[in-house]
Amino acid sequence: MEAAKLEHQNSNKKYTISGTDIEEVKRLNSQSGLSYNEVKRLLARKFMNKYSE
Numbered sequence: 001m002e003a004a005k006l007e008h009q010n011s012n013k014k015y016t017i018s019g020t021d022i023e024e025v026k027r028l029n030s031q032s033g034l035s036y037n038e039v040k041r042l043l044a045r046k047f048m049n050k051y052s053e
Contacts, residue, residue, distance in 0.1 A: 014022045034042070 016022065
């Protein structure tokens with residue numbers, strides 16, 4: 001058994017030791033907005049475009 005993941009006996013779902021459904025977290029993350037780093041890149045591009053003209 002891997003330390004970070006625990007295979008549920010009745011399904012193919014993967015859970016962390018604390019019981020978090022890994023696939024559900026990935027699904028919810030994909031539906032959320034921009035990540036912190038994506039926002040930083042977007043703002044940096046807008047800033048550079050504004051001041052490079």
